[in-house]
Amino acid sequence: MDKVWVLAEQSAGSPSAIALELLSKARDLAQQVEAITYGAGGQLAAATLGEYGATKVFDAGDLGDSLPGPKLAAAIAALAASEGAPGAILVGMTYDGRDVAARLSARLDRPLLTNVVGLAKEDDSLVTEHAIFGATKVLKARFTGEGPGIFVVRAKSFAAEPSSSGVPETAALDLPDAGATDAAKVKGRHAEEREGPALDEAPVVVSGGRGLGSAENYALIEELAKLLKGAAGASRAIVDAGWVPYSHQVGQTGKTVKPTVYIACGISGATQHMVGMKGAKNIVAINKDQDAPIFSIADLGVVGDVHKVLPKLIEAVKSRS
Amino acid sequence: MNVAVCVKQIPDPAGELSLTPDSHTLVREGKLMMDDSDAYGVEMALQLVEAAGGGDVVLMSMAPNGETSGLRTALAMGAERAVLVSDPALAGSDALGTAKVLAAVVKRVEPDLVLAATESTDGYTGTMPVQLAELLGWPSVSFAKQVSVAGGAVNVRRQTEAGYDEVTCPLPAVVTVTAGVVEPRYPSFKGIMAARSKSVEQLSVSDLGIEGSQVGATGARQEVVSVQQADERQAGEIVVDEGDAHERILAFLEQVKVL
Ligand SMILES: Cc1cc2nc3c(=O)[nH]c(=O)nc-3n(C[C@H](O)[C@H](O)[C@H](O)COP(=O)(O)OP(=O)(O)OC[C@H]3O[C@@H](n4cnc5c(N)ncnc54)[C@H](O)[C@@H]3O)c2cc1C
Ligand SMILES: Nc1ncnc2c1ncn2[C@@H]1O[C@H](COP(=O)(O)O)[C@@H](O)[C@H]1O
Numbered sequence: 001m002d003k004v005w006v007l008a009e010q011s012a013g014s015p016s017a018i019a020l021e022l023l024s025k026a027r028d029l030a031q032q033v034e035a036i037t038y039g040a041g042g043q044l045a046a047a048t049l050g051e052y053g054a055t056k057v058f059d060a061g062d063l064g065d066s067l068p069g070p071k072l073a074a075a076i077a078a079l080a081a082s083e084g085a086p087g088a089i090l091v092g093m094t095y096d097g098r099d100v101a102a103r104l105s106a107r108l109d110r111p112l113l114t115n116v117v118g119l120a121k122e123d124d125s126l127v128t129e130h131a132i133f134g135a136t137k138v139l140k141a142r143f144t145g146e147g148p149g150i151f152v153v154r155a156k157s158f159a160a161e162p163s164s165s166g167v168p169e170t171a172a173l174d175l176p177d178a179g180a181t182d183a184a185k186v187k188g189r190h191a192e193e194r195e196g197p198a199l200d201e202a203p204v205v206v207s208g209g210r211g212l213g214s215a216e217n218y219a220l221i222e223e224l225a226k227l228l229k230g231a232a233g234a235s236r237a238i239v240d241a242g243w244v245p246y247s248h249q250v251g252q253t254g255k256t257v258k259p260t261v262y263i264a265c266g267i268s269g270a271t272q273h274m275v276g277m278k279g280a281k282n283i284v285a286i287n288k289d290q291d292a293p294i295f296s297i298a299d300l301g302v303v304g305d306v307h308k309v310l311p312k313l314i315e316a317v318k319s320r321s
Numbered sequence: 322m323n324v325a326v327c328v329k330q331i332p333d334p335a336g337e338l339s340l341t342p343d344s345h346t347l348v349r350e351g352k353l354m355m356d357d358s359d360a361y362g363v364e365m366a367l368q369l370v371e372a373a374g375g376g377d378v379v380l381m382s383m384a385p386n387g388e389t390s391g392l393r394t395a396l397a398m399g400a401e402r403a404v405l406v407s408d409p410a411l412a413g414s415d416a417l418g419t420a421k422v423l424a425a426v427v428k429r430v431e432p433d434l435v436l437a438a439t440e441s442t443d444g445y446t447g448t449m450p451v452q453l454a455e456l457l458g459w460p461s462v463s464f465a466k467q468v469s470v471a472g473g474a475v476n477v478r479r480q481t482e483a484g485y486d487e488v489t490c491p492l493p494a495v496v497t498v499t500a501g502v503v504e505p506r507y508p509s510f511k512g513i514m515a516a517r518s519k520s521v522e523q524l525s526v527s528d529l530g531i532e533g534s535q536v537g538a539t540g541a542r543q544e545v546v547s548v549q550q551a552d553e554r555q556a557g558e559i560v561v562d563e564g565d566a567h568e569r570i571l572a573f574l575e576q577v578k579v580l
Contacts, residue, residue, distance in 0.1 A: 067488065069451060069461065093447075095481060099463055102416075102451035111415050111542050114446040127546055133338055138551045139345065145542030152448070183460040184490035192484040204579050228579060240501040246466070246480055252445060253500075261579050263570075278554060282577050284570055290559070297554040300573045304562025313567035320571070320580065 001087030001124060004030040005148075006054070007072070007100060008037045009092065013044030015052075017201060018092035020160035022153060023052040026090055027163060029121050034086070036079070036173060038063055038072060043170065050168035052160065058173040065185045069099030070178035076100070077107045078176050085148045088126055090119075093154045101152045103181070113143055114152040126151070134271020135278055155200060156256045156279060192245050197231050199248065204230025205259045205277070207250055208238060211266020211287060211306055215243035220310040221265060227317045233257065233277075235267045251276035266306045269294025286310070322373040322470065324366040325432035326400065327423065327450065329356040330384040330391030331443040338443075344538065345545035346413055347443060353384060355391035358438035360505035361498050363395045366436050368503060369470050376433075377401040381426045383411060383419055389521050396516035397508030403519070404430060408526040413538030416444070420452035422536060425529035427457060434475060435495045439464055454495035461495040462488050465502055 004026040008019035019035070026033040035054035037045055042059035049057050060075055076089070091101040093115065105112045118129025118138075126149055130139045143149040199205065206228065208221040218238070225232040233255070234248040250257055252272040262280035267273060269285070269292055277283070278297060285298035288305050295301040302309060330353035332338065339348045366378040380395050380403035392403040406422050414422070427435060435454075440447035454461035466485060467478035475496055477488045490496075508516070526533060534540065560569055574580040 067462070069463075070455075073455070095464055095479075098447050099451050099461070102448035103455040105417055105448065106420065106452045106455035109417075111417050111540070112446065112448055112452075113543060114416070114448060131551065132548075135551055136553070137548055139548050140546040141543050142546050143543050152446075180458055181455060181460055184462050184488050184494065186486045186488050188487040189481070190484040190486070228574070230579075236500070242501070245484075246499070247482075247484070253440065261574065261577055282573075283554070284573060286566075286570075290561070295559060296556050298559075299557035300570065301557065301559040302562055302566040302570065303559060304566050308564075309562055309566050309570075313570055316567050316571050317574075317580065 001030045001121065003032040003034065003086040005086045005089045006033065006035050007089070007091045007097060008035040008045070008049055008054070009094060009096060010037050010039060010041055010045035013041035015045050015048050016092065016094070017160065018094065018153070018155045019049070020052045021155070021158040022090045022092060023049060023054055024161045025119055025158040027053040029119065029126065030087060034058065036060070036076060038068060046168055046170050050166065051162045053163045054168045056169045056171065058171050060173040060175055065187070066182055067099065067184050067186065068096040069103045070181040071175045072100045073103030073107055074176045074178040075173050076104055079173060080108070080148065087147050088149045088151060091150065091152050093152050098152060101150055105150055108148070110145065110148065110150055111143070112150050112152055113141065116151050116153040117157040119151060119153070131275060135275045154256055156258050192247055196226060196229065199231040199233055199250070200255045200257055202231035203260045204228040204263070205233045205250070205257050205280070206230055206263045206265065207233035207235065207267060207277070208265050209235035209267030210237040212238065213307070217307070218243055220306070220314065224263070224310065224314050224317070227314065230259065235273050264294050264298070265310060267294055268292050269297070322370060322376040322434065323379065323432045324370055324376065324434045324436060325379045325381050325427060325430050326359070326362045326366045326395070327435065327437035328359045328363065328380045328382045328392060328395050329441045330354065330382055330388050331356045331441065334442050340548060344413060345548055349385055353388045353391055355394040356438065356442045358440070358442055358500060359395070360398070361500055361502050362436040362438055363398050363400060364503045364505040365468055365498055367399045369434070369468070373470060379404065379430050379432060381423055381430065382406070383414070383422050385412060387523060392521055393516050394508060396519045397512040398506055399512060401519070403521045404524065405521055406524045406526070406529065410526045410533040410537050413541055414536045415541035415543070416446045416449040417452050418536035418540040419449050420456055421531060422526070422529065423453050424456040425531055426524070427453070433492045434470070437495065437497050439497045439499050450495050450497045459493055459495055460490050462490050463497045465496050465498045468496060468498065468502060
């Protein structure tokens with residue numbers, strides 16, 4: 001395989017963590033690694049993308065009020081036609097990444113390999129790994145069709161490692177008219193406030209589940225997270241219940257986290273939750289039910305009541321500093 | 322306004338899931354049920370049609386063996402009718418193959434809006450609905466947390482990495498809804514009785530004018546190389562709180578040097 005493309009999301013010039021993970025992996029797969037980026041700040045992001053292995057950066061620029069899917073899929077399809085298609089296109093399993101990959105798949109008539117957590121080259125074809133059945137099994141698959149294969153990869157599947165390569169060449173990526181498919185327009189953007197590190201980058205994640213009993217008790221999770229310089233996470237049960245915003249959700253339909261320590265409080269340990277936090281170096285669980293599945297993967301399991309243990313733990317951490 | 326809702330029928334997720342030994346695809350024998358994730362789309366559709374003052378909610382599903390039990394659940398919630406595509410040629414279809422089939426169904430049903438879930442419980446590729454939109458040449462809005470329709474456009478609050486976007490999109494369009502977008506109703510006894518006599522139109526791949534090679538395992542263009550046991554984490558120490566467990570946790574945090 002001579003060429004791999006990576007869809008590199010960025011914001012204000014900083015590439016997303018997954019963009020750097022994908023570039024790092026792409027270097028194992030092909031000689032030539034090129035990034036496709038978009039949004040205000042693409043030029044600025046190019047330097048970092050180069051550090052992680054992109055020899056060329058195609059920048060589509062600011063998309064205005066368009067959603068990324070239609071325009072980028074049209075642009076990438078056109079680029080494949082003019083520059084020659086790469087052997088593989090790597091896309092992050094993110095909100096926008098999924099939309100771009102889905103539209104590109106339909107345009108190019110190529111299937112998608114989604115939920116990829118591992119990628120390796122075997123006899124010039126790519127073999128993907130997928131975690132199935134709550135990550136108890138690993139399924140390996142091979143794309144057998146005509147290239148390019150489109151691979152939609154979950155965050156934290158690969159380590160982001162800079163390479164020594166130089167400044168990448170940059171080129172403007174033309175955005176063709178995507179017609180009616182581009183008719184959805186963003187009228188306003190709202191950011192939820194966050195203090196401390198991002199959930200998927202924090203060294204410590206303290207997460208709460210239904211065992212907290214009420215939305216108010218989530219304050220205990222936030223306080224402990226803050227004291228430990230970490231981020232506060234949640235199970236889907238309490239996100240769906242409206243206790244905390246979706247951005248806190250850890251698991252199959254939420255974020256994948258790999259902190260040094262993950263502290264699960266009042267979380268049962270459903271497979272869909274564990275998929276998102278199993279990769280933590282250390283796991284602590286507090287649950288009043290000694291048979292809770294979360295204990296099967298905890299390095300330290302405390303059978304106890306979160307309402308009793310958490311306040312004492314918070315006091316103990318406070319008095320320590 | 323007419324709304325078509327994708328309803329995936331899946332094996333009971335609480336049951337033991339397994340793969341067929343030869344093709345390593347999910348075993349889908351026996352009774353299937355409606356994917357819970359699709360209950361949100363069905364409820365949303367019922368509410369939108371009611372708010373619009375009339376129209377039909379039509380269900381679309383692709384499933385093996387003429388399976389209708391999941392569709393009956395959604396019909397019992399109040400949908401008008403269902404279209405089911407069932408054909409042996411569809412076994413092993415991937416998301417793109419499914420999108421090709423459902424695109425052909427959309428062309429027959431001609432809805433103003435198609436709703437689907439952001440991702441299915443068993444496949445969770447989360448891409449089928451947007452592939453469907455692209456095949457139809459329609460716009461789409463994924464990850465809806467809130468949906469309303471006014472003046473020939475759908476207004477969506479779309480989940481983003483940072484928070485949410487307000488998106489407006491002219492109809493026809495495809496929208497995928499997240500869990501929690503609305504509270505799905507439970508089918509009433511009357512609804513369950515009524516569902517029994519509602520129409521489920523059954524179509525084959527050739528009825529839709531689709532070539533067999535476009536769908537099924539051939540269309541999917543991928544093969545399973547192996548299925549292995551993942552490295553399992555071992556359970557560590559378990560302590561029962563006697564009023565001092567916080568000290569044990571503190572010591573653990575110090576040991577792993579986050580304190
Ligand atoms: C398609 C799909 C995708 C999903 N994706 C996700 C996902 O991304 N993330 C996710 O988290 N879930 C996901 N789920 C949901 C998942 O299956 C579980 O329903 C959810 O994780 C349960 O959340 P919970 O552990 O907070 O609640 P529960 O399962 O209700 O567990 C609560 C726990 O709290 C304990 N408890 C109660 N009171 C106390 C107390 N006072 N002190 C200590 N412990 C107490 C109980 O013993 C129990 O173990 C998904 C489900 C589906 C079908
Ligand atoms: N076979 C199917 N029949 C009906 N709807 C489907 C089917 N497959 C996928 N969908 C819809 O598309 C959504 C996303 O599916 P997936 O791409 O499998 O995650 C599902 O939640 C359904 O709403």
